[in-house]
Amino acid sequence: MFLTKENGMRIVEEIKETIGRDVNIMDRTGTILASTDPKRIGQLHTIAKEILEQQLPVLEVAAGEEGPGAQQGVNLPIYVDGNCEGVIGITGPPDAVRDFGAIVKKMTEIMLTTMRQQEQSLLVEQARSLFLEEWLFAQDLDWAAFAERGALLDIDIREPKRIAILEYEPHGTAQPPELHGGRLLQMAQRYVQGEQTLCAVVNRRLLLVFGPEQKALEVLKQFQQAAESFYEVTLSGGLSSLSRGAEDIRRCYNEAKIAARAAAKNHTILEYSGISLDFVLQNLEPKVKADVCRAIFETVPEDEREELLECLVLYFRCEGNVERAAQSIHVHKNTFRYxxxxxxQYTGYDLRRPRDAAMLYIAMQFLDTERNSFPGGNNPQK
Known part of the structure; x- marks a missing residue:
C-alpha cells in the first residue's frame, strides 16, 4: 500500500491549513491513518469502511448519525491510478463542508500521485547510484548479467563513458559534510537530468558518468559555478577519457582521480588528457621542489652553476638538439657537450641515460621557483 501515515499527515495538515477544518485519512481497512485530531488516529472509521466495502462515491454523516469512530462530516474515496487508496473525511456539519468535498478529494489525489512519483524517482536514482558503485568497485562481475541489469535501469554499459570526480570543500563547519554531499548530489541530478547522467556520492566525492555525445566538461563547469553560488562549498574535479568497453570504466575512474588531484590546488576542473607533466610537477608541494633541486644541483660548484644550468635549460628547450642549443648561446656544439x-660529473645524472634525463627535466622545472635553494641563489631563469 502506497498511502502511509507520514504521507497522510502531510496531506491532512496542508488541507486543514487551506480550509480550516479537521481532516482525516482512512486506509483500505477503514482505520484512521492520519488526522488533524491526533486522538482519532488508529480508530476504526465505520463510515469509511462502508464506503470501501460498498464502493460508494460519497457518504455524509449528519448530526445525530455519528457512530463509533465517525463524526459529522463528508467522506469520499481517494483514487490513484484507478486504485482506491483509502478515504478522505472532512469533519463538520455536511451543509458547511460539502462544498469542500470534491476539491479536497482532488487535492488529496494529486498530492498522493506526486508523492508516489517522487518516491519512485528516488528509488530509481538510488538503484542507479548503487549500480554505479558496483560497476566501479565490485569484484568478479558477471558482465553479461550486469549489462542486463543496467538495461533495466536505462544504462548501456557497453556504450563509451567518461567518469568525472568532483571533490567538495565546505567553507565552514556549521553543517556536516554528508549534508553537503547529499545536497550536491540532488542538485547534480536535477542539473544534468537532461543528460541522462549517472550520479553518486562515494567517500565524500561526487561521481558522474557521461555518455560519448555529451559536452561533459562544459556541463561540469556550469554545475561547478551554480553549486558554488548556492552552497558554501568549493568544487574541483577531474574528467577521464572515454572508456573502451564496460570493464574499461575502472581505468577511466583512475584517470579521473589523477585529474581531480591535479585540479584540487587551483580549484578547477581538468580533463585527464589535458594534464601535462609540467602541470603535475608545478603543483607539487614547495618543500618537495626544494628538496629535489638540492638533491640534484647542490653539488654543482657555485661559480659554474649558472652557466651549466643555463645549458640544461636550453637543451630541453631545444628538445635535445645540441647544435641548436649551442647556437642559441653562440658557442660550438662541442663546448656545449663539454x-x-x-x-x-657534478650531479651524477647523465642526459644520455633516459632515466637520468627525466630526473634532470623534473628538477629543471623547479629552478624558477627554487632559485634561492642554493648558496648564492644564482639559478638561471627558464
Whole structure:
C-alpha cells in the first residue's frame, strides 16, 4: 500500500491549513491513518469502511448519525491510478463542508500521485547510484548479467563513458559534510537530468558518468559555478577519457582521480588528457621542489652553476638538439657537450641515460621557483 501515515499527515495538515477544518485519512481497512485530531488516529472509521466495502462515491454523516469512530462530516474515496487508496473525511456539519468535498478529494489525489512519483524517482536514482558503485568497485562481475541489469535501469554499459570526480570543500563547519554531499548530489541530478547522467556520492566525492555525445566538461563547469553560488562549498574535479568497453570504466575512474588531484590546488576542473607533466610537477608541494633541486644541483660548484644550468635549460628547450642549443648561446656544439659532461660529473645524472634525463627535466622545472635553494641563489631563469 502506497498511502502511509507520514504521507497522510502531510496531506491532512496542508488541507486543514487551506480550509480550516479537521481532516482525516482512512486506509483500505477503514482505520484512521492520519488526522488533524491526533486522538482519532488508529480508530476504526465505520463510515469509511462502508464506503470501501460498498464502493460508494460519497457518504455524509449528519448530526445525530455519528457512530463509533465517525463524526459529522463528508467522506469520499481517494483514487490513484484507478486504485482506491483509502478515504478522505472532512469533519463538520455536511451543509458547511460539502462544498469542500470534491476539491479536497482532488487535492488529496494529486498530492498522493506526486508523492508516489517522487518516491519512485528516488528509488530509481538510488538503484542507479548503487549500480554505479558496483560497476566501479565490485569484484568478479558477471558482465553479461550486469549489462542486463543496467538495461533495466536505462544504462548501456557497453556504450563509451567518461567518469568525472568532483571533490567538495565546505567553507565552514556549521553543517556536516554528508549534508553537503547529499545536497550536491540532488542538485547534480536535477542539473544534468537532461543528460541522462549517472550520479553518486562515494567517500565524500561526487561521481558522474557521461555518455560519448555529451559536452561533459562544459556541463561540469556550469554545475561547478551554480553549486558554488548556492552552497558554501568549493568544487574541483577531474574528467577521464572515454572508456573502451564496460570493464574499461575502472581505468577511466583512475584517470579521473589523477585529474581531480591535479585540479584540487587551483580549484578547477581538468580533463585527464589535458594534464601535462609540467602541470603535475608545478603543483607539487614547495618543500618537495626544494628538496629535489638540492638533491640534484647542490653539488654543482657555485661559480659554474649558472652557466651549466643555463645549458640544461636550453637543451630541453631545444628538445635535445645540441647544435641548436649551442647556437642559441653562440658557442660550438662541442663546448656545449663539454658543459653537459661537467654537469653529469657534478650531479651524477647523465642526459644520455633516459632515466637520468627525466630526473634532470623534473628538477629543471623547479629552478624558477627554487632559485634561492642554493648558496648564492644564482639559478638561471627558464
Amino acid at each position: 658543459r653537459m659532461g661537467k654537469l653529469a
